[in-house]
Amino acid sequence: MTDLLLDTNIVSILFKPGHRLYSEALKATSGNHLLIGFMTLAELFLWPARNQWGPARRTLLSEFISVFTRLYPDESTCRHWADICSECFGAGRPIGVADAWIAACARQWGLALVTADSKDFESVSGITLVPIRK
Numbered sequence: 001m002t003d004l005l006l007d008t009n010i011v012s013i014l015f016k017p018g019h020r021l022y023s024e025a026l027k028a029t030s031g032n033h034l035l036i037g038f039m040t041l042a043e044l045f046l047w048p049a050r051n052q053w054g055p056a057r058r059t060l061l062s063e064f065i066s067v068f069t070r071l072y073p074d075e076s077t078c079r080h081w082a083d084i085c086s087e088c089f090g091a092g093r094p095i096g097v098a099d100a101w102i103a104a105c106a107r108q109w110g111l112a113l114v115t116a117d118s119k120d121f122e123s124v125s126g127i128t129l130v131p132i133r134k
Contacts, residue, residue: 003033005106006068007115008040008098010132015064021116025132028114035069037105039098071105080104084124093123103127 006014006029013025036044044065048058073081081104088095095103099120106113106127115121118131 001031001033003035003109003111004029004130005035005037005071005102005109005111005113006040007102007113007117008036008043009116010114011036011040011044011065011068013116013132015061021132025114025116028130028132033069034067035071035105035109035111036065037071037102038073039101039105041065041070043098071109073101073104077101077104077108080108087125088123091123095120095123 010025010029013019013021014029016022019025044061047053048061053061081100084100084103084107085095085097088100099117102113103121103124105111107124112128112130113121114130114132116132118129118133121127121129
């Protein structure tokens with residue numbers, strides 16, 4: 001069993017069995033210990049609020065995400081985030097704030113990051129990407 005950090009897009013894909021990348025995401029994650037960072041958790045909480053989900057769908061999402069181990073930031077996470085933002089900017093490939101937090105969690109805890117948007121993280125050193133694509 002391998003520890004894997006999931007990008008928000010992978011959680012989204014796994015939440016929707018009809019998604020075109022569902023089978024590939026399920027194959028990459030099955031049998032592993034799955035983690036999500038605090039930023040992914042925040043993004044997941046945004047979905048029902050932004051899209052005005054009803055109680056049933058909110059409950060379904062809560063139950064779905066309850067199986068993931070959650071990672072919360074500390075001072076080290078903040079330093080990794082700052083370094084990642086600086087490194088990506090210096091390489092001419094600025095990274096989004098949310099993606100930088102997810103990358104910081106991957107780097108800090110030495111976790112492979114499963115993502116369907118590997119281009120967003122290609123400029124980040126010190127992390128291993130598990131790209132999901134067809």
